[in-house]
Amino acid sequence: MKAKAAEKTSKRAPSPRRSPSVDEVPTVSRLSPRVPAAHKGIVSGVVVTPAQIRRRVHELARAIQSDFGDREWVVVALLNGSVLFVADLVRELHGPLILDFIGVSSYGDGTESGNLVYTKDLKLEVAGRDVLVVDDILDTGRTLSEVIRRLRSLGAQRIRTCVLLDKPSRRVVKQGADYIGFQIPDWFVVGYGLDYAERYRHLPFIGVLRPEVIAAAARERVR
Numbered sequence: 001m002k003a004k005a006a007e008k009t010s011k012r013a014p015s016p017r018r019s020p021s022v023d024e025v026p027t028v029s030r031l032s033p034r035v036p037a038a039h040k041g042i043v044s045g046v047v048v049t050p051a052q053i054r055r056r057v058h059e060l061a062r063a064i065q066s067d068f069g070d071r072e073w074v075v076v077a078l079l080n081g082s083v084l085f086v087a088d089l090v091r092e093l094h095g096p097l098i099l100d101f102i103g104v105s106s107y108g109d110g111t112e113s114g115n116l117v118y119t120k121d122l123k124l125e126v127a128g129r130d131v132l133v134v135d136d137i138l139d140t141g142r143t144l145s146e147v148i149r150r151l152r153s154l155g156a157q158r159i160r161t162c163v164l165l166d167k168p169s170r171r172v173v174k175q176g177a178d179y180i181g182f183q184i185p186d187w188f189v190v191g192y193g194l195d196y197a198e199r200y201r202h203l204p205f206i207g208v209l210r211p212e213v214i215a216a217a218a219r220e221r222v223r
């Protein structure tokens with residue numbers, strides 16, 4: 001990985017077949033003001049467009065496919081934020097793979113992560129299997145590191161991690177990911193699965209949530 005954000009989740013050396021483009025994680029440092037008219041009141045700028053997401057998902061999938069090879073692996077996607085991302089990602093993978101979901105929620109104030117609670121357990125057996133964990137965003141690192149701990153305790157053999165977004169400046173736990181879509185600054189983002197109070201997951205792009213939206217939601221809560 002370009003930035004040292006990627007503390008490998010397994011000590012195994014990366015596959016020499018890994019595509020170079022996946023190791024060069026694009027860093028987004030500026031927002032595009034070209035917000036679709038319908039969403040101008042919600043986001044102040046676009047972080048990644050639908051076309052950029054499509055291209056990057058394709059690159060990530062190529063690298064994952066060549067690293068995992070022919071032995072069936074389990075894709076474990078974290079609910080709810082990774083749903084749109086994993087749906088696009090698995091359609092770019094040839095497999096062989098099986099897909100399952102794990103529910104983890106952090107209870108904070110909506111923009112800060114708090115204590116982790118499992119809301120849905122895995123259905124598939126991961127003992128002795130290769131696993132790819134997929135999440136929307138790596139922020140403090142607490143969620144991914146807890147899920148890795150759980151998968152290890154369930155006997156998963158080889159665990160790789162893939163996140164669409166990485167906010168390295170926010171890290172609290174020493175945790176990276178093996179495949180990263182984009183690195184972003186400390187912005188609170190919504191869209192393409194990412195929510196604020198369960199809203200805005202459906203946006204086809206990723207944008208920075210306007211502070212006024214957060215302030216209005218806080219006023220609603222007080223009432």
Ligand code: XMP
Binds near residue numbers: 140196
């Ligand atoms: P941690 O801090 O455990 O966070 O790495 C991972 C989870 O926190 C949520 N998160 C966000 N959600 N916009 C969101 O909609 C953000 O900017 C953001 N940052 C963190 C997310 O659910 C992720 O899985």
